[in-house]
Amino acid sequence: xxxxxxxxxxxIVAVEQFASTQTxxxxxxxxxxxxxxxxxxxxxxxxxxxxxxLRTKLLAIHITGDENWALTMAERAKSPDVGxxxxxxxxxxxxxxxxxxxxxxxxxGAVLPDLERFGLGFAFTAAFIAMARGLWRGQSQMLPWLVxxxxxxxxxxxxxxxxxxxVAGTLGGLVxxxxxxxxxxxxP
Amino acid sequence: MTGAHWAVIGVLAIxxxxxxxxxxxxxxxxxxxxxxxxxxxxxxxxxxxxVTSSLAxxxxxxxxxxxxxxxxxxxxxxxxxxxxxxVLVFAGLAMIGI
Numbered sequence: 001x002x003x004x005x006x007x008x009x010x011x012i013v014a015v016e017q018f019a020s021t022q023t024x025x026x027x028x029x030x031x032x033x034x035x036x037x038x039x040x041x042x043x044x045x046x047x048x049x050x051x052x053x054l055r056t057k058l059l060a061i062h063i064t065g066d067e068n069w070a071l072t073m074a075e076r077a078k079s080p081d082v083g084x085x086x087x088x089x090x091x092x093x094x095x096x097x098x099x100x101x102x103x104x105x106x107x108x109g110a111v112l113p114d115l116e117r118f119g120l121g122f123a124f125t126a127a128f129i130a131m132a133r134g135l136w137r138g139q140s141q142m143l144p145w146l147v148x149x150x151x152x153x154x155x156x157x158x159x160x161x162x163x164x165x166x167v168a169g170t171l172g173g174l175v176x177x178x179x180x181x182x183x184x185x186x187x188p
Numbered sequence: 189m190t191g192a193h194w195a196v197i198g199v200l201a202i203x204x205x206x207x208x209x210x211x212x213x214x215x216x217x218x219x220x221x222x223x224x225x226x227x228x229x230x231x232x233x234x235x236x237x238x239v240t241s242s243l244a245x246x247x248x249x250x251x252x253x254x255x256x257x258x259x260x261x262x263x264x265x266x267x268x269x270x271x272x273x274x275v276l277v278f279a280g281l282a283m284i285g286i
Contacts (some may be wrong), residue, residue: 001201004198005200011200018196029203032200036207037234039207040234041234042215043226043230044206045211045212046216049217052204060210064208069231070235093235118282120275123274125250125274127268129274130257130267131261134267135231136232145228148237151242152237152241152244163229165241165244166237169232169237169241170230170234170237173216
């Protein structure tokens with residue numbers, strides 16, 4: 001499942017839904033809907049993937065995950081030479097580790113201590129903070145990022161699942177940017 | 189594993205991959221349009237939302253560790269250094285009971 005779906009939260013939700021409702025389509029669609037942010041993630045790879053054969057593009061978008069996508073974009077912001085090779089290489093590493101570790105987790109996870117206590121889960125948050133720093137271009141991003149952050153936190157606080165809150169926050173930031181661009185165009 | 193279990197995996201795999209294909213098609217169209225600026229802004233916005241969604245509703249320990257990680261990120265712009273300090277601060281605060 002990890003190799004063919006490659007979307008952690010979607011897998012968990014689909015399994016939970018199927019366990020409680022026993023409906024195949026409902027469980028699968030509930031899981032897939034959590035993955036909607038990948039429309040934006042893959043769209044943003046347009047430049048990175050330009051010029052590749054379709055088969056390679058399809059492989060690249062399957063093995064892309066949050067972490068290797070963010071790392072690729074952050075490194076590309078520092079050096080434009082970073083491109084599809086970096087995305088493909090990091091994606092292959094990630095899907096291999098993901099599949100192996102979820103398999104290991106299914107086999108021996110129950111006997112491990114609570115690794116969250118030691119900050120293992122926070123490592124991903126810290127990594128994303130570093131990658132956001134890599135994508136920082138200057139003060140012009142401050143307000144749209146604050147709008148996106150505020151919308152995401154508000155959505156989560158209102159009980160919206162994290163995956164949808166991410167989509168809502170991203171759209172909020174884009175709407176703010178579009179409004180600002182329009183305002184700057186009409187300003188005399 | 190029953191046939192229904194395999195069906196859930198198969199349908200989910202197709203649906204999840206289809207979403208990515210939609211992104212691929214959308215990216216190509218947006219890049220060729222007057223809205224190409226969206227593609228430059230999407231990575232930063234999505235990453236900020238990933239960070240804030242994982243911090244929302246979390247205890248003070250997580251926010252302090254995130255602040256420390258942000259400080260390291262600002263000064264070093266280095267992923268491994270930021271992760272190391274962030275995790276050490278998080279684990280340190282857990283050890284002293286914050």
